[in-house]
Amino acid sequence: MTVTADAVVIGGGVMGTSILYNLVSSGVRNPVLLERTTLGAGSTGRSSGAIRMHYSTEVNAALAWESLKTYENFDEVVGGDVGFLRTGYIVFAPGDVLDGLRHNVELQQRIGIDTQIVSREDAHELAPMFTQYDGEAFAWEPRSGHADPSGTGNAYATRARELGATVLLEAPATSVEIENDRVVAVTTEGERYATDTAVVATGPWSQTFLSGIGIDLPLEATRHEVFLLKRDLADLPFHPGGVDLANMTYFRPEAADLTLVGNGNREENADPNAYNSRPSMDYLEDVWLRLSKRLPGITGADFFTGYAGLYTSTPDLHPVIDRVGSIDGLYICTGFSGHGFKLAPAVGTVMAELVLEGAVSTVDIAPLRMNRFESGETNTTSYEFKVIA
Numbered sequence: 114m115t116v117t118a119d120a121v122v123i124g125g126g127v128m129g130t131s132i133l134y135n136l137v138s139s140g141v142r143n144p145v146l147l148e149r150t151t152l153g154a155g156s157t158g159r160s161s162g163a164i165r166m167h168y169s170t171e172v173n174a175a176l177a178w179e180s181l182k183t184y185e186n187f188d189e190v191v192g193g194d195v196g197f198l199r200t201g202y203i204v205f206a207p208g209d210v211l212d213g214l215r216h217n218v219e220l221q222q223r224i225g226i227d228t229q230i231v232s233r234e235d236a237h238e239l240a241p242m243f244t245q246y247d248g249e250a251f252a253w254e255p256r257s258g259h260a261d262p263s264g265t266g267n268a269y270a271t272r273a274r275e276l277g278a279t280v281l282l283e284a285p286a287t288s289v290e291i292e293n294d295r296v297v298a299v300t301t302e303g304e305r306y307a308t309d310t311a312v313v314a315t316g317p318w319s320q321t322f323l324s325g326i327g328i329d330l331p332l333e334a335t336r337h338e339v340f341l342l343k344r345d346l347a348d349l350p351f352h353p354g355g356v357d358l359a360n361m362t363y364f365r366p367e368a369a370d371l372t373l374v375g376n377g378n379r380e381e382n383a384d385p386n387a388y389n390s391r392p393s394m395d396y397l398e399d400v401w402l403r404l405s406k407r408l409p410g411i412t413g414a415d416f417f418t419g420y421a422g423l424y425t426s427t428p429d430l431h432p433v434i435d436r437v438g439s440i441d442g443l444y445i446c447t448g449f450s451g452h453g454f455k456l457a458p459a460v461g462t463v464m465a466e467l468v469l470e471g472a473v474s475t476v477d478i479a480p481l482r483m484n485r486f487e488s489g490e491t492n493t494t495s496y497e498f499k500v501i502a
């Protein structure tokens with residue numbers, strides 16, 4: 114059977130749902146979202162949910178900054194409670210990356226981001242529970258925090274439905290039909306959605322899905338583990354979110370008495386349909402020990418739970434947000450590695466601009482074009498991507 118849709122979004126993670134909402138709220142009348150299984154079934158449902166602005170490139174910092182404005186006022190801007198909690202965010206940078214820290218903070222301040230390098234004394238006053246080392250420096254973002262990734266995807270989908278979009282679960286897209294270099298339909302096993310616009314937001318499945326329609330992008334799915342520790346509130350009642358570039362961990366508080374901790378130094382390629390989503394106990398021990406070197410009050414915590422999820426990464430660790438030049442009506446939004454959640458509101462905005470106006474005005478996304486890997490004009494990242502989610 115053929116159904117007509119003004120646009121089809123493929124993938125129901127935080128990107129697909131944000132794009133769907135932004136399309137329908139910008140006037141696209143009956144967009145359809147196709148999700149393989151359930152909303153948030155991919156990286157989104159396993160995301161740590163950290164929201165911070167500390168990036169070394171303008172495009173990522175600007176997308177994060179624009180998105181923060183939505184997260185801070187999600188109920189008014191979009192509708193729904195996504196659990197945004199402002200905790201503040203601290204960056205611990207050892208002596209060998211001080212230039213990088215200064216470069217990043219200056220770049221972020223030029224964009225208008227509320228961040229600064231703070232003195233040792235101020236860092237101690239803001240976050241006295243952390244150990245400080247000789248020679249290191251500290252950046253502080255007072256407005257950063259975290260929110261609920263699955264809740265955000267659900268809120269976008271709910272609001273999009275209210276505005277006239279259709280969200281279909283258990284509906285994997287099997288292909289995008291292309292005739293005379295333009296999109297004519299997206300198909301599932303049982304349906305054909307006639308459309309002139311298809312947006313591919315399939316997270317870790319993107320490499321396979323795109324290669325099925327003749328597009329070869331250098332995308333890798335890699336496995337990352339996260340742990341939750343239950344604090345003794347007498348030892349450690351609270352701590353802000355942050356990243357420790359000396360001991361290679363990132364962390365944030367969760368709910369009343371949990372601490373979420375992860376890091377990025379044990380990447381392995383993984384098959385999104387068959388990866389081990391369980392935590393490894395030897396890695397837990399390693400990460401917990403490193404966290405306790407910065408946050409001594411965590412030593413007496415209890416292990417609560419852990420799990421693994423998948424990043425989708427490009428060689429320069431920046432996403433691809435682009436129109437496919439050779440195929441009219443085909444758009445790609447993928448490759449967000451460990452930082453897509455915090456960018457999702459702005460990504461939905463820029464993708465809707467690209468689809469509807471053919472150009473983007475909110476943030477300059479030229480550095481995220483898909484052909485940068487062939488032309489060699491990739492983004493230069495710095496130390497922070499090695500560890501920060």
Ligand SMILES: Cc1cc2nc3c(=O)[nH]c(=O)nc-3n(C[C@H](O)[C@H](O)[C@H](O)COP(=O)(O)OP(=O)(O)OC[C@H]3O[C@@H](n4cnc5c(N)ncnc54)[C@H](O)[C@@H]3O)c2cc1C
Nearest residue numbers: 124126128149155156157160161163286316422453454455
């Ligand atoms: C452990 C972990 C921690 C993270 N921590 C943070 C963090 O603290 N802060 C942050 O900003 N980011 C974080 N991230 C990154 C962030 O979660 C991702 O970048 C973001 O969720 C990507 O969203 P997405 O919509 O692109 O992909 P996904 O959430 O993977 O969504 C893709 C969807 O497409 C569906 N799909 C696939 N193929 C098809 C098909 N053929 N048809 C229909 N549907 C299909 C899948 O089922 C899936 O639901 C983390 C990620 C992980 C794994």
